[in-house]
Amino acid sequence: MRERDGQGGSPTPGAGDGSAHGNGNGNGNGTGRPAGHGAGHPASEAANRADGNVGADGRPTMTTRQGHPVTNNTSNRTVGDRGPTVLENYHFLEKISHFDRERIPERVVHARGAGAHGYFESYGTVGDEPVTRYTRARVFAGRGKRTPLFVRFSSVIHGGHSPETLRDPRGFSVKMYTEDGNWDLVGNNLQVFFIRDAMKFPDVVHAFKPDPVTNRQDPRRIFDFISLTPEATHMITWLFSPWGIPATYREMRGSGVHAYKWVNADGDAVLVKYHWIPKGGERNLTQAQAEAIQAKDFNHATGDLYDAIARGEFPEWELQVQLMEDGEHPELDWDPLDPTKVWPPEQFPLRPVGRMVLDRNPVNYFAEVEQVAFGTGVLVDGLDFSDDKLLQGRTFSYSDTQRYRVGPNYLQLPINAPKVPVATNQRDGQMTYHVDGVEAGEDPHVNYEPSARKGLALAQPAGRAHTPFVSGPVVRQPIARTNDFQQAGERWRAFAEWERQELVENLVGALGQCDAAIQQRMLWYFAQADAEYARRVAEGLGVLVPEAPPAGVPAGRPIEAGNAVG
Numbered sequence: 067m068r069e070r071d072g073q074g075g076s077p078t079p080g081a082g083d084g085s086a087h088g089n090g091n092g093n094g095n096g097t098g099r100p101a102g103h104g105a106g107h108p109a110s111e112a113a114n115r116a117d118g119n120v121g122a123d124g125r126p127t128m129t130t131r132q133g134h135p136v137t138n139n140t141s142n143r144t145v146g147d148r149g150p151t152v153l154e155n156y157h158f159l160e161k162i163s164h165f166d167r168e169r170i171p172e173r174v175v176h177a178r179g180a181g182a183h184g185y186f187e188s189y190g191t192v193g194d195e196p197v198t199r200y201t202r203a204r205v206f207a208g209r210g211k212r213t214p215l216f217v218r219f220s221s222v223i224h225g226g227h228s229p230e231t232l233r234d235p236r237g238f239s240v241k242m243y244t245e246d247g248n249w250d251l252v253g254n255n256l257q258v259f260f261i262r263d264a265m266k267f268p269d270v271v272h273a274f275k276p277d278p279v280t281n282r283q284d285p286r287r288i289f290d291f292i293s294l295t296p297e298a299t300h301m302i303t304w305l306f307s308p309w310g311i312p313a314t315y316r317e318m319r320g321s322g323v324h325a326y327k328w329v330n331a332d333g334d335a336v337l338v339k340y341h342w343i344p345k346g347g348e349r350n351l352t353q354a355q356a357e358a359i360q361a362k363d364f365n366h367a368t369g370d371l372y373d374a375i376a377r378g379e380f381p382e383w384e385l386q387v388q389l390m391e392d393g394e395h396p397e398l399d400w401d402p403l404d405p406t407k408v409w410p411p412e413q414f415p416l417r418p419v420g421r422m423v424l425d426r427n428p429v430n431y432f433a434e435v436e437q438v439a440f441g442t443g444v445l446v447d448g449l450d451f452s453d454d455k456l457l458q459g460r461t462f463s464y465s466d467t468q469r470y471r472v473g474p475n476y477l478q479l480p481i482n483a484p485k486v487p488v489a490t491n492q493r494d495g496q497m498t499y500h501v502d503g504v505e506a507g508e509d510p511h512v513n514y515e516p517s518a519r520k521g522l523a524l525a526q527p528a529g530r531a532h533t534p535f536v537s538g539p540v541v542r543q544p545i546a547r548t549n550d551f552q553q554a555g556e557r558w559r560a561f562a563e564w565e566r567q568e569l570v571e572n573l574v575g576a577l578g579q580c581d582a583a584i585q586q587r588m589l590w591y592f593a594q595a596d597a598e599y600a601r602r603v604a605e606g607l608g609v610l611v612p613e614a615p616p617a618g619v620p621a622g623r624p625i626e627a628g629n630a631v632g
């Protein structure tokens with residue numbers, strides 16, 4: 067068997083010219099050259115075969131994916147040492163055709179990332195209250211309880227090997243393998259987002275991605291879109307400040323951005339926002355610092371994370387939450403479900419609930435960091451969604467893209483599979499790895515439910531269901547309390563002077579490439595946020611701040627109630 071696949075009978079090093087690989091037929095090359103080129107098996111190879119693919123020196127023996135030991139990994143099987151190549155090189159065909167398929171589609175956004183394993187340790191409390199008062203999620207219950215997790219940090223716009231010094235939001239994704247199944251928290255470092263309706267997501271991404279003709283990122287395209295999207299003003303203020311280039315992943319904050327819900331044993335819910343605060347402090351780069359790093363190293367953030375963990379310096383974050391009573395909160399002049407807003411910490415204090423430590427590097431980047439699949443829909447009992455419209459759009463998008471990017475059975479991969487037993491009636495599809503549930507005792511004949519035979523049972527609810535009541539007309543309509551500029555102005559005033567200076571210079575650098583109409587719309591937005599903010603950007607551009615809304619600034623909110631046609 068082994069010899070038929072063409073790996074058998076390779077010459078021992080130095081025993082021939084290595085170009086003709088014997089196949090055990092005694093001649094082995096079909097060229098009329100003397101038999102002996104490649105015929106016969108070295109003694110060590112015989113030993114390999116006897117002891118289950120472990121070499122004599124204890125190193126694992128190379129095999130094909132069929133389990134056949136490989137005796138020659140450098141020369142194709144050819145007709146004589148000058149070829150031509152014969153087709154029955156199973157080892158070569160397997161090796162090259164697998165190589166041809168090494169890449170899977172990149173993530174459509176967040177293609178460049180770095181990841182690590184670690185654990186979450188709960189405090190059992192939220193601030194000084196028992197956490198069970200607000201959530202029955204067992205991942206938080208009990209002091210010192212540890213849950214294994216995997217984290218992936220990322221930049222957003224460019225491809226898998228793009229520089230890590232680019233101005234870009236950073237992704238901060240955490241997958242916790244809890245005792246109740248997986249919980250994913252897929253966030254960013256800037257606490258807010260550009261838009262608040264999922265319908266706009268492909269557009270904002272297209273505007274930031276390279277021009278489809280020139281393949282270059284282009285500020286004229288970015289600010290064409292942004293200058294018609296006033297709700298992005300807060301996010302742009304963060305992004306063009308030094309916070310748009312975190313120094314390293316270890317010194318970066320994470321934020322869930324959206325309001326989610328916590329649900330307790332009585333089914334009562336509160337709104338919650340999540341924040342990961344790096345224990346080592348937060349640090350960001352000026353444009354000049356980023357350029358100096360990029361001149362020598364375009365992988366600095368990945369390298370910093372990997373090397374620190376390899377040295378035993380395990381990065382740590384505290385998970386802090388903000389809580390708010392569930393409801394619409396008409397007393398606020400912004401909407402608590404609006405992902406373009408922060409909840410001011412003076413009003414909604416950050417309360418610690420646990421800590422995260424990253425203590426193990428991936429063994430294989432592709433199997434772990436590339437194939438890991440996070441999604442906002444992946445919650446456990448005691449955690450729930452809010453009605454944030456952006457969050458709801460995301461919850462469809464993530465698993466949809468992952469079924470395409472990784473494959474329909476992506477959840478059977480070790481990095482994505484929960485660490486609790488899985489038993490479903492989902493079957494088949496590309497790359498089915500095993501039958502969910504059979505290990506747990508499911509009768510493999512019964513892949514349907516209900517069944518009086520030995521099918522799967524249903525779980526008992528862990529507590530009273532949270533049953534929010536929703537009513538209203540079905541409309542296509544933005545939220546009422548848009549308040550697009552106030553928090554951008556507060557952010558401007560909260561920045562240190564060097565951060566303001568950087569923000570102005572970075573905006574001037576980008577807007578200086580844009581036409582006057584775009585500049586005027588952006589200046590109008592900055593003026594709504596803070597007069598000094600607008601004045602300084604205008605000075606840098608050598609233009610005046612407009613005194614009335616320039617052409618193109620969206621006026622109010624369009625109402626298209628009842629328009630069900632997309």
Ligand code: HEM
Pocket residue numbers: 172173174175176179218219220236237238239252253254259263264265267321322323324405438439440456457459460463464467468471
């Ligand atoms: C409607 C809005 C959004 C949509 C439709 C969307 C969609 C996507 C998609 C399709 C991916 C690729 C996932 C994959 O291939 O595995 C992705 C990745 C990601 N998104 Fe979003 N996204 C949205 C908004 C956001 C927001 C607001 C945040 C931050 C709070 C965010 C953070 C991330 C992160 C961190 C990743 C990378 C996940 C990883 O490391 O694998 N996204 N997003």
